[in-house]
Amino acid sequence: MKSLRIPENNIYNAYLIEGDDMELIKSSAIDFAEKLLIRDASDEDSEAVPIYMERGYESREEWEDSVRKRVSNNEHPDLMIIRPDKPEDNPTTVSVGNIRNNINGTVEVRPYEALYKIYLIEHAECMNQQAQNALLKTLEEPPQYVVIMLLASNSDAFLPTILSRVIEIKAGERDVKEVISDMLSEDWSKETVHFLSEIGFRNGKEILDFTDKITKEWKIPIGTFLSFIEIVLRDVLCYKSTSKIELIYGHEIAQDIIKMSTVMSYEKLGRATENIEKAFRDLPLNVNKEILIEDFLLKLRHN
Incomplete structure (x- = not known):
């Protein structure tokens, strides 16, 4: 930084x-x-x-x-x-x-x-x-x-x-590799990206339980959580476009990145990115952050 x-x-x-x-x-x-x-x-x-x-x-x-x-x-x-x-x-x-x-x-x-x-x-x-x-x-x-x-x-x-x-x-921005490296040193990040890679197979209760884990057990700041997903989606798009694993930031989660790239079309990735941007805009308008995360994850499952 x-x-x-x-x-x-x-x-x-x-x-x-x-x-x-x-x-x-x-x-x-x-x-x-x-x-x-x-x-x-x-x-x-x-x-x-x-x-x-x-x-x-x-x-x-x-x-x-x-x-x-x-x-x-x-x-x-x-x-x-x-x-x-x-x-x-x-x-x-x-x-x-x-x-x-x-x-x-x-x-x-x-x-x-x-x-x-x-x-x-x-x-x-x-x-x-x-x-x-x-x-x-x-x-x-x-x-x-x-x-x-x-x-x-x-x-x-x-x-x-x-x-x-x-x-x-x-402030000058930190290098993205440094940001995601810090995030991947914490257990919640790897479990999150694995959950995202299988979200199409998750039911509503599992998404609700995972939302509780994010907000109550891990107590991750919502902005940090959304920023992490934003980087993950960037990696998915990068791999989908190039098939070059060396170009992604999250080498430790490469297998989940590859799995997501195979099931998400460019259109779905675009919609997911738009949903992330909307979630950032909605941050000051939502007292209940659990609803914000739950809504994002449900939309991602739909994608």
Whole structure:
């Protein structure tokens, strides 16, 4: 994965930081937040009283060290991190209450010590439509000191009205071979592709049971699951077109890839790909992710 740097010359009220490595984009967002939190009005206005003096620190270096330490410990009062909160046993949704309580209900309170008040929303693609509409109210007229960063793996999950009000920054993408290699190191991936290779012979109950396994036993993030299937379908199409096993990414699942290529026509592969794209678009609109996966698998069985 390439590194990610957020431009610091112009500061905007809202950003969408997109990438397939949440740890990378979160680290980059925290680094950016830290830089904002140590900004001082005296940097641009020589007559302004430096913040470190107002806060009782002996030097700017001592104040900056304090800021960095509190950011690292998630203790800075002007940095709020919002995470998926529903359902409680396996958080996969950023709820409307989460947005209302932690953002809408606090933005009017000015920063305690910094020039900016910063909100980071992890896995922001997990906001349902109600949560996005609630956030929109703040994005429409944010206080000047507010900076909101949406950290997400998929911009397609957001309403157009949200996208029109954020600055989009994309992280460099990981090599697909590296992505699928990481996925194939986990047991769920091999079992999933084997199930997909035989899905035409599976009945409705087996598909329901497998959906439960994905969401409740393995607890795979839906975006990760869909991304894996997207790569698998790419491999199926590649092998079907070339018959060259060396061109597919998932060498460890080659036999299942070959089996799928023999039973799926180009038309069926096209429909399956369209269904994947629809599932990605529907992510923010479906509170019940089990229904989304079940619907996709049933359509794939039909194909």
